[in-house]
Amino acid sequence: MLKAERVQYILDKLQSLYPETPIPLDHSDPYTLLVAVLLSAQCTDERVNQVTPALFALADNARDMARQDVDKIQQIIRPCGLSPQKAKAIKRLSEILVEDYDGEVPQDMEALEQLPGVGHKTASVVMSQAFGEPAFPVDTHIHRLAQRWGLTSGKSVVQTERDLKRLFPRDAWNRLHLQIIYYGREFCTARGCDGRVCEICRTCYPDRKHPKKTRKA
Template sequence: MGRARTVAAAAAAAAAAAAAPQPAKRGAAAAAAAPDAALLAKAARIQAQLAALYPSQGIQIPLDHATPYQLLVAVVLSAQTTDKKVNEVTPELFSAAPDAAAMAAMEVSAIQRIIQPIGLAPTKAKNLKAAAQMLLDRHGGEIPSTFAELEALPGVGHKTASVIMAQAFGLPAFPVDTHIHRLAQRWGLTANGGGGGAPSVEATERDLKALFPEAAWHDLHLQIIFFGREHCPAQRHDPTACPICCWAAVPPYDRPGASPAKAGGKAAGAKAAAGGGAAARAAAAAIAGAGKGGAAGRKKAAAAAPAAAAEDAGTKPAGRKRRAAPAPADEAEGVADAAAAQAAAAAAPQQQEQPRAKRGRGRPFGRG
């Protein structure tokens, strides 16, 4: 009897804990609060502007491929390298191994020799052969069309799986790469991460899905990537010269030279590292439903925004206007996709972005 009461009490406590609001965990893809009308209107304006710049008829993923399998290979190869470099090695690779059966039959050393010019070639070669063999064993050599099955393949994580779902099968997915993650922060479409870090890629994906209609996801993720490469670089960006940032950028990213953080990284500038300033924190509160208060909380956050902006204006020195840099390379978008690739990157000495004072010595940023 006593045990039954104990079990019942434990069950009630568990139910109460599940019902109670939980603190957001970094990287957790928790359900997003419904965005407010002003933010939805801002997202709609951005979507219309991107559609005018990059009409859907001319949009295609910039990785050369002829089949879903070849697209999967190209996306796996794109980690820590540019699309241009991938397109330089895939003609020879696809000539030798156009499908999973041929790739599984190749020696790892032969695959590695072909893809050697791109980053993490040894790990990628092993993953390509192992993934091809798994496709043969489990799926008859065909590409599966579920996230679970795709993410079970060696070297394939959520972003790569999302690209395949969206581009190969036309299924609803919103892949978030380094450009999308950066611009979502710069435009105030995703909440800033706590502790001076960036929001997780999962949080950015969740927030963007809440803001944009599902039918637009396929085109939008490519449109944002293209815009980021051509108009909105990661470093030395002048928002006043950017066709969208000139009206959509939120503090502190509305100042020349202020750069959002990469996932798990720190934003450029002291105020950004401290959480992005008062206005940025107010914007983050509006996106998240202003915490506990729901609609009332969002109203409170909106009311606080003008004062927060004034606070920022009074505390931040005016940034010096600088010329925008060339569009950045398509950086390590797929590193999070491959656990093996992450391990190799951690074990081997890698070139890293240098501190601001030594920017000229870091890896050059080119077009992806």
């Protein structure tokens, strides 16, 4: 199967499996999404969704969060891991939003990336899921599957993002990034598939004899 054929097959297959793509992190607006995505670093979405109700009951906007004590934030988010760093980042980014953006989350990739605790992936998620701007956030699932499906060499997440943006139509990026995550969690997991087990891997590479070794993000 040629790469162009793999790309079309993957698009069609994922659309048939996941015609709806709800955002896995519970949120009510760009600010609560930003905080939830920050908390999801090295933590499952399920755990974040268990923690954020208490956090957002304390403060669900930048102005209220900026007034909170770091220790109080940390106590709530402790189950998410890395709580000292995340608590400081949440408080400081909230202060910056109040000081520089009237308490609102900027609809600008570069401005988002300048916020404490917010890297390129987090900013991309907010731009795509909160503002509907085309972006292709690459997490560990996407990085792994893109290699298994022959869409990138996976030397880095930066390259994986660049390759996927080049291969897939711009208007599919926001939907597709979630569809790949869903598929990776359900069918093509790190331990459940080695590049020869799930339907997409078998279809794209029916003659693959050995496990596909993937580069870590």
